[in-house]
Amino acid sequence: MPLTDPYAGRKPALPESVDSLRQRIPGWGADLDPADRPSYPRESLDLRPEGAVWDLPESQPHDGYRERSIEHADLTPVFGTAQPLHGVSGAIRRLAYERYSEGRAAHWLLLIAGDRVDVLGSTLRSFATRRPDNLLTETGVKAELTHGGLKSRLGRKRADLVHQPLDPVIVAGPWVVGALAGWSVVRRLRR
Template sequence: MTEPDIPSAYVRDKRTPPPSREELRARIPGWGADLDPADRPSHPKLQYPADTGAHWDFPERQPGAEGRERSIEHAFVTPVFGTAQPLHGLSGAIRRVAYRRFSEGRLAHWMLLIVGDRVDAWENHLRSFASGRPDVPATGLRGELTGNGLRSRAGRSDKRHQALDPVVVAGPWLAAAGVTALGARAVVRALRR
Protein backbone atom coordinates (compact mmCIF):
# COMPACT_ATOMS: atom_id res chain seq x y z
CA MET A 1 0.00 0.00 0.00
CA THR A 2 1.47 3.32 -0.97
CA GLU A 3 1.71 6.27 1.39
CA PRO A 4 -1.19 8.35 -0.07
CA ASP A 5 -3.56 5.34 0.23
CA ILE A 6 -3.28 5.25 4.03
CA PRO A 7 -5.91 7.47 5.69
CA SER A 8 -4.66 10.08 8.14
CA ALA A 9 -6.49 8.38 10.99
CA TYR A 10 -3.94 5.54 10.93
CA VAL A 11 -0.72 7.53 10.97
CA ARG A 12 1.03 9.37 13.77
CA ASP A 13 1.73 12.59 11.86
CA LYS A 14 -1.29 14.01 10.06
CA ARG A 15 -0.52 14.82 6.40
CA THR A 16 -3.45 17.14 5.77
CA PRO A 17 -2.98 20.41 7.65
CA PRO A 18 -6.17 21.85 9.14
CA PRO A 19 -7.60 24.90 7.39
CA SER A 20 -6.54 28.28 8.74
CA ARG A 21 -8.86 30.40 10.88
CA GLU A 22 -9.33 32.85 8.05
CA GLU A 23 -10.35 30.07 5.63
CA LEU A 24 -12.84 28.69 8.11
CA ARG A 25 -14.25 32.14 8.95
CA ALA A 26 -14.76 32.84 5.23
CA ARG A 27 -16.35 29.45 4.54
CA ILE A 28 -18.56 28.97 7.66
CA PRO A 29 -20.81 31.79 8.88
CA GLY A 30 -20.30 32.42 12.60
CA TRP A 31 -17.19 30.27 12.84
CA GLY A 32 -14.85 31.21 15.68
CA ALA A 33 -17.46 32.52 18.12
CA ASP A 34 -15.95 30.33 20.86
CA LEU A 35 -12.26 30.88 20.08
CA ASP A 36 -11.54 32.69 23.33
CA PRO A 37 -10.35 29.99 25.78
CA ALA A 38 -11.98 31.88 28.63
CA ASP A 39 -15.37 31.13 27.07
CA ARG A 40 -14.67 27.41 26.77
CA PRO A 41 -14.59 25.34 29.97
CA SER A 42 -13.07 22.37 28.13
CA HIS A 43 -10.09 24.32 26.80
CA PRO A 44 -7.34 22.57 28.85
CA LYS A 45 -8.64 19.17 27.76
CA LEU A 46 -8.23 20.13 24.10
CA GLN A 47 -4.45 20.54 24.34
CA TYR A 48 -2.78 17.42 23.00
CA PRO A 49 0.96 16.87 23.15
CA ALA A 50 2.70 16.74 19.78
CA ASP A 51 4.51 13.52 20.71
CA THR A 52 1.92 10.78 21.23
CA GLY A 53 4.48 8.13 22.08
CA ALA A 54 3.56 6.02 19.07
CA HIS A 55 6.57 4.00 17.94
CA TRP A 56 5.24 3.20 14.47
CA ASP A 57 3.81 5.07 11.51
CA PHE A 58 1.39 2.41 10.32
CA PRO A 59 0.93 -1.05 11.86
CA GLU A 60 1.75 -4.15 9.87
CA ARG A 61 -1.36 -5.37 8.05
CA GLN A 62 -2.95 -8.60 9.19
CA PRO A 63 -3.38 -11.03 6.27
CA GLY A 64 -6.84 -12.19 5.20
CA ALA A 65 -8.59 -8.83 4.86
CA GLU A 66 -9.97 -9.71 1.44
CA GLY A 67 -13.67 -10.42 1.69
CA ARG A 68 -13.97 -9.24 5.29
CA GLU A 69 -16.90 -7.00 6.12
CA ARG A 70 -16.18 -3.32 6.62
CA SER A 71 -18.20 -0.14 6.68
CA ILE A 72 -18.41 1.78 3.44
CA GLU A 73 -17.09 4.84 5.31
CA HIS A 74 -13.66 3.22 5.62
CA ALA A 75 -11.14 2.77 2.84
CA PHE A 76 -10.10 -0.67 4.08
CA VAL A 77 -10.40 -3.06 6.98
CA THR A 78 -8.59 -1.96 10.14
CA PRO A 79 -4.98 -3.18 10.37
CA VAL A 80 -5.96 -5.81 12.97
CA PHE A 81 -9.36 -7.54 13.00
CA GLY A 82 -11.02 -10.57 14.53
CA THR A 83 -11.47 -13.82 12.65
CA ALA A 84 -13.03 -16.00 15.37
CA GLN A 85 -16.59 -15.75 14.02
CA PRO A 86 -16.56 -15.63 10.21
CA LEU A 87 -19.87 -14.89 8.52
CA HIS A 88 -21.74 -17.94 7.25
CA GLY A 89 -25.11 -19.00 5.89
CA LEU A 90 -28.13 -16.79 5.33
CA SER A 91 -27.26 -14.63 8.35
CA GLY A 92 -23.83 -13.92 6.85
CA ALA A 93 -25.41 -12.92 3.55
CA ILE A 94 -27.74 -10.51 5.35
CA ARG A 95 -24.83 -8.96 7.28
CA ARG A 96 -22.76 -8.62 4.11
CA VAL A 97 -25.60 -6.67 2.48
CA ALA A 98 -25.72 -4.37 5.53
CA TYR A 99 -21.99 -3.63 5.27
CA ARG A 100 -21.83 -3.43 1.48
CA ARG A 101 -24.83 -1.22 0.79
CA PHE A 102 -25.57 0.98 3.81
CA SER A 103 -23.61 3.51 5.82
CA GLU A 104 -23.31 3.08 9.59
CA GLY A 105 -25.37 6.24 9.89
CA ARG A 106 -28.40 4.60 8.27
CA LEU A 107 -31.08 2.72 10.16
CA ALA A 108 -31.16 0.06 7.44
CA HIS A 109 -27.56 -0.92 8.29
CA TRP A 110 -28.35 -1.61 11.94
CA MET A 111 -31.72 -3.23 11.28
CA LEU A 112 -30.12 -5.66 8.84
CA LEU A 113 -27.46 -6.52 11.42
CA ILE A 114 -30.20 -7.22 13.99
CA VAL A 115 -32.13 -9.35 11.49
CA GLY A 116 -28.89 -11.20 10.69
CA ASP A 117 -28.40 -11.87 14.40
CA ARG A 118 -31.91 -13.31 14.76
CA VAL A 119 -31.50 -15.43 11.62
CA ASP A 120 -28.18 -16.70 13.02
CA ALA A 121 -29.93 -17.72 16.25
CA TRP A 122 -32.55 -19.68 14.31
CA GLU A 123 -29.90 -21.27 12.09
CA ASN A 124 -28.20 -22.53 15.24
CA HIS A 125 -31.50 -23.78 16.69
CA LEU A 126 -32.20 -25.72 13.50
CA ARG A 127 -28.64 -27.06 13.43
CA SER A 128 -29.09 -28.31 17.00
CA PHE A 129 -32.23 -30.23 15.95
CA ALA A 130 -30.36 -31.77 13.03
CA SER A 131 -27.56 -32.87 15.34
CA GLY A 132 -29.92 -35.03 17.39
CA ARG A 133 -29.22 -33.04 20.56
CA PRO A 134 -31.60 -30.08 20.35
CA ASP A 135 -31.24 -26.97 22.46
CA VAL A 136 -33.43 -26.90 25.53
CA PRO A 137 -35.55 -23.75 25.48
CA ALA A 138 -34.69 -21.65 28.50
CA THR A 139 -38.24 -21.15 29.69
CA GLY A 140 -37.56 -21.45 33.42
CA LEU A 141 -40.61 -23.67 33.78
CA ARG A 142 -38.83 -26.20 35.98
CA GLY A 143 -37.74 -23.44 38.37
CA GLU A 144 -41.29 -22.10 38.52
CA LEU A 145 -42.65 -25.48 39.53
CA THR A 146 -39.92 -26.79 41.86
CA GLY A 147 -38.19 -23.83 43.49
CA ASN A 148 -41.09 -21.87 44.98
CA GLY A 149 -41.26 -19.94 41.72
CA LEU A 150 -44.98 -19.36 41.79
CA ARG A 151 -44.94 -18.21 45.42
CA SER A 152 -42.04 -15.81 44.73
CA ARG A 153 -44.19 -13.98 42.20
CA ALA A 154 -46.70 -12.82 44.85
CA GLY A 155 -45.05 -9.53 45.83
CA ARG A 156 -43.63 -8.50 42.47
CA SER A 157 -44.64 -5.29 40.76
CA ASP A 158 -44.94 -6.74 37.25
CA LYS A 159 -48.11 -8.77 37.85
CA ARG A 160 -49.64 -7.68 34.54
CA HIS A 161 -46.68 -9.14 32.65
CA GLN A 162 -46.68 -12.48 34.45
CA ALA A 163 -49.52 -13.83 32.34
CA LEU A 164 -47.57 -13.03 29.16
CA ASP A 165 -44.27 -14.59 30.29
CA PRO A 166 -45.16 -18.13 29.13
CA VAL A 167 -46.43 -16.79 25.80
CA VAL A 168 -43.34 -14.67 25.13
CA VAL A 169 -40.86 -17.36 26.14
CA ALA A 170 -42.54 -20.55 24.94
CA GLY A 171 -44.65 -19.07 22.12
CA PRO A 172 -41.95 -19.00 19.43
CA TRP A 173 -40.96 -22.58 20.26
CA LEU A 174 -44.56 -23.77 20.08
CA ALA A 175 -45.09 -21.89 16.82
CA ALA A 176 -41.95 -23.47 15.34
CA ALA A 177 -43.10 -26.92 16.47
CA GLY A 178 -46.51 -26.30 14.90
CA VAL A 179 -45.01 -25.18 11.60
CA THR A 180 -42.72 -28.21 11.61
CA ALA A 181 -45.64 -30.56 12.28
CA LEU A 182 -47.71 -29.00 9.50
CA GLY A 183 -44.77 -29.25 7.11
CA ALA A 184 -44.15 -32.89 8.01
CA ARG A 185 -47.83 -33.66 7.55
CA ALA A 186 -47.81 -32.00 4.12
CA VAL A 187 -44.73 -34.00 3.09
CA VAL A 188 -46.31 -37.28 4.24
CA ARG A 189 -49.52 -36.51 2.31
CA ALA A 190 -47.52 -35.62 -0.81
CA LEU A 191 -45.57 -38.91 -0.61
CA ARG A 192 -48.76 -40.98 -0.25
CA ARG A 193 -50.21 -39.66 -3.51
Protein backbone atom coordinates in the same frame (compact mmCIF):
# COMPACT_ATOMS: atom_id res chain seq x y z
CA MET B 1 -15.94 13.35 0.66
CA PRO B 2 -12.90 11.06 0.68
CA LEU B 3 -12.54 8.61 3.54
CA THR B 4 -9.75 9.20 6.03
CA ASP B 5 -7.75 6.74 8.03
CA PRO B 6 -9.24 6.96 11.55
CA TYR B 7 -6.29 5.10 13.02
CA ALA B 8 -3.60 7.53 11.90
CA GLY B 9 -5.07 10.74 13.33
CA ARG B 10 -5.33 12.67 10.06
CA LYS B 11 -8.18 15.15 10.05
CA PRO B 12 -10.16 15.41 6.79
CA ALA B 13 -10.26 18.71 4.93
CA LEU B 14 -13.47 20.72 5.25
CA PRO B 15 -15.71 20.57 2.16
CA GLU B 16 -16.28 24.34 2.43
CA SER B 17 -14.35 27.27 3.83
CA VAL B 18 -14.87 28.30 7.44
CA ASP B 19 -16.38 31.64 6.42
CA SER B 20 -18.97 30.08 4.10
CA LEU B 21 -19.95 27.58 6.79
CA ARG B 22 -20.39 30.41 9.34
CA GLN B 23 -22.61 32.35 6.95
CA ARG B 24 -24.71 29.34 5.96
CA ILE B 25 -25.12 27.61 9.36
CA PRO B 26 -26.09 29.76 12.38
CA GLY B 27 -23.70 29.14 15.28
CA TRP B 28 -21.21 27.08 13.25
CA GLY B 29 -17.68 27.38 14.60
CA ALA B 30 -18.68 28.82 17.97
CA ASP B 31 -16.00 26.68 19.61
CA LEU B 32 -13.19 27.25 17.11
CA ASP B 33 -11.41 29.56 19.54
CA PRO B 34 -9.92 27.28 22.24
CA ALA B 35 -10.63 29.92 24.90
CA ASP B 36 -14.39 29.52 24.24
CA ARG B 37 -14.36 25.79 24.97
CA PRO B 38 -15.44 24.43 28.38
CA SER B 39 -12.34 22.24 28.53
CA TYR B 40 -9.90 25.15 28.07
CA PRO B 41 -7.01 25.23 29.11
CA ARG B 42 -6.80 21.50 29.89
CA GLU B 43 -7.73 20.37 26.38
CA SER B 44 -4.83 19.08 24.33
CA LEU B 45 -4.99 19.44 20.57
CA ASP B 46 -1.83 17.38 20.15
CA LEU B 47 -2.78 14.12 18.43
CA ARG B 48 0.23 12.41 19.99
CA PRO B 49 0.03 12.98 23.74
CA GLU B 50 3.20 13.01 25.80
CA GLY B 51 4.57 9.51 26.35
CA ALA B 52 2.50 7.84 23.62
CA VAL B 53 5.00 6.95 20.94
CA TRP B 54 3.78 4.38 18.42
CA ASP B 55 2.98 4.14 14.77
CA LEU B 56 0.23 2.21 13.11
CA PRO B 57 1.16 -1.48 13.40
CA GLU B 58 1.67 -3.63 10.35
CA SER B 59 -1.65 -4.84 9.00
CA GLN B 60 -2.67 -8.42 9.59
CA PRO B 61 -2.73 -10.37 6.31
CA HIS B 62 -6.15 -11.38 5.04
CA ASP B 63 -7.62 -13.02 2.01
CA GLY B 64 -11.24 -12.80 0.99
CA TYR B 65 -14.00 -10.66 2.42
CA ARG B 66 -13.71 -8.99 5.83
CA GLU B 67 -16.43 -6.89 7.45
CA ARG B 68 -15.53 -3.21 7.43
CA SER B 69 -17.62 -0.17 8.20
CA ILE B 70 -18.16 2.06 5.17
CA GLU B 71 -16.90 5.00 7.24
CA HIS B 72 -13.39 3.55 7.26
CA ALA B 73 -11.03 3.43 4.31
CA ASP B 74 -9.20 0.32 5.55
CA LEU B 75 -9.61 -2.52 7.98
CA THR B 76 -8.25 -2.13 11.48
CA PRO B 77 -4.67 -3.39 11.64
CA VAL B 78 -5.74 -6.42 13.71
CA PHE B 79 -9.08 -8.20 13.46
CA GLY B 80 -10.67 -11.48 14.49
CA THR B 81 -10.95 -14.42 12.13
CA ALA B 82 -12.50 -17.07 14.38
CA GLN B 83 -16.09 -16.70 13.13
CA PRO B 84 -16.20 -15.98 9.39
CA LEU B 85 -19.54 -15.04 7.85
CA HIS B 86 -21.51 -18.01 6.55
CA GLY B 87 -24.92 -18.87 5.16
CA VAL B 88 -28.00 -16.67 5.18
CA SER B 89 -26.96 -14.88 8.38
CA GLY B 90 -23.62 -14.02 6.78
CA ALA B 91 -25.37 -12.58 3.73
CA ILE B 92 -27.54 -10.40 5.99
CA ARG B 93 -24.50 -9.14 7.92
CA ARG B 94 -22.59 -8.53 4.68
CA LEU B 95 -25.50 -6.39 3.43
CA ALA B 96 -25.41 -4.36 6.65
CA TYR B 97 -21.69 -3.61 6.27
CA GLU B 98 -21.71 -2.94 2.53
CA ARG B 99 -24.76 -0.75 2.29
CA TYR B 100 -25.39 1.11 5.54
CA SER B 101 -23.35 3.41 7.75
CA GLU B 102 -22.93 2.60 11.43
CA GLY B 103 -24.94 5.74 12.14
CA ARG B 104 -28.06 4.27 10.53
CA ALA B 105 -30.55 2.11 12.37
CA ALA B 106 -30.79 -0.17 9.33
CA HIS B 107 -27.15 -1.24 9.86
CA TRP B 108 -27.79 -2.39 13.43
CA LEU B 109 -31.20 -3.89 12.72
CA LEU B 110 -29.70 -6.01 9.94
CA LEU B 111 -26.93 -7.18 12.28
CA ILE B 112 -29.55 -8.13 14.88
CA ALA B 113 -31.57 -9.92 12.19
CA GLY B 114 -28.41 -11.80 11.13
CA ASP B 115 -27.88 -12.91 14.74
CA ARG B 116 -31.48 -14.13 15.04
CA VAL B 117 -31.19 -16.08 11.77
CA ASP B 118 -27.94 -17.61 13.03
CA VAL B 119 -29.63 -18.67 16.30
CA LEU B 120 -32.52 -20.21 14.40
CA GLY B 121 -30.14 -22.06 12.08
CA SER B 122 -28.06 -23.45 14.93
CA THR B 123 -31.21 -24.57 16.78
CA LEU B 124 -32.52 -26.32 13.68
CA ARG B 125 -29.10 -27.94 13.12
CA SER B 126 -29.16 -29.22 16.71
CA PHE B 127 -32.35 -31.18 15.96
CA ALA B 128 -30.40 -33.18 13.38
CA THR B 129 -27.92 -34.35 16.04
CA ARG B 130 -28.22 -37.10 18.64
CA ARG B 131 -28.42 -34.47 21.42
CA PRO B 132 -30.70 -31.63 20.30
CA ASP B 133 -31.08 -28.40 22.27
CA ASN B 134 -33.28 -28.73 25.37
CA LEU B 135 -35.60 -25.77 25.00
CA LEU B 136 -37.14 -26.05 28.48
CA THR B 137 -33.87 -25.78 30.37
CA GLU B 138 -31.95 -23.53 27.97
CA THR B 139 -34.66 -20.86 27.82
CA GLY B 140 -34.94 -20.76 31.63
CA VAL B 141 -38.51 -22.04 31.85
CA LYS B 142 -37.56 -24.91 34.17
CA ALA B 143 -35.54 -22.59 36.44
CA GLU B 144 -38.57 -20.32 36.76
CA LEU B 145 -40.51 -23.20 38.26
CA THR B 146 -37.80 -24.82 40.38
CA HIS B 147 -35.78 -21.84 41.66
CA GLY B 148 -38.43 -19.38 42.89
CA GLY B 149 -38.95 -17.32 39.74
CA LEU B 150 -42.27 -15.80 40.80
CA LYS B 151 -41.15 -15.16 44.39
CA SER B 152 -38.09 -13.22 43.20
CA ARG B 153 -40.29 -10.83 41.23
CA LEU B 154 -42.92 -9.82 43.76
CA GLY B 155 -42.40 -6.83 46.05
CA ARG B 156 -38.91 -5.94 44.83
CA LYS B 157 -39.56 -3.00 42.42
CA ARG B 158 -37.64 -4.67 39.60
CA ALA B 159 -37.29 -2.71 36.37
CA ASP B 160 -37.81 -5.78 34.17
CA LEU B 161 -41.37 -6.38 35.44
CA VAL B 162 -42.74 -4.16 32.66
CA HIS B 163 -41.77 -6.49 29.83
CA GLN B 164 -42.35 -9.80 31.59
CA PRO B 165 -45.84 -10.36 30.12
CA LEU B 166 -44.21 -10.22 26.68
CA ASP B 167 -41.43 -12.69 27.48
CA PRO B 168 -43.50 -15.88 26.95
CA VAL B 169 -44.78 -14.49 23.64
CA ILE B 170 -41.27 -13.60 22.45
CA VAL B 171 -39.64 -16.84 23.63
CA ALA B 172 -42.39 -19.36 22.92
CA GLY B 173 -44.23 -17.52 20.13
CA PRO B 174 -41.92 -18.51 17.25
CA TRP B 175 -41.97 -22.15 18.38
CA VAL B 176 -45.76 -22.23 18.59
CA VAL B 177 -46.08 -20.63 15.15
CA GLY B 178 -43.53 -23.08 13.73
CA ALA B 179 -45.33 -26.06 15.27
CA LEU B 180 -48.69 -24.88 13.89
CA ALA B 181 -47.19 -24.35 10.44
CA GLY B 182 -45.59 -27.82 10.53
CA TRP B 183 -48.83 -29.39 11.69
CA SER B 184 -50.80 -27.73 8.87
CA VAL B 185 -48.24 -28.90 6.28
CA VAL B 186 -48.44 -32.49 7.60
CA ARG B 187 -52.25 -32.32 7.57
CA ARG B 188 -52.28 -31.12 3.94
CA LEU B 189 -49.83 -33.83 2.89
CA ARG B 190 -52.03 -36.50 4.50
CA ARG B 191 -55.02 -35.38 2.47
